[in-house]
Amino acid sequence: MATKVSLHRLLSTEEVAEILAVTPKTVRRWIASGDLPAVKVHRQWRVRADELERFLTGGTDAA
DSSP states (O other), X not given: OOSOOOTTOEEEHHHHXXXXXXXXXXXXXXXXXXXXXXXXXXXXXXXXXXXXXXXXXXOOOOO
């Protein structure tokens, strides 16, 4: 990742999109397809930083 973040931090779809240089719509599509694990917090999706790291490295073991 370009920025250093706590592995337990929850990132918004907008933050994930900015880190990966994609649109928030692309991030939501990855979440909907199950490719990027996320949790819903008050009607908004959040991605754990460690799950984003796993997504980027191609890891398959879920926490």
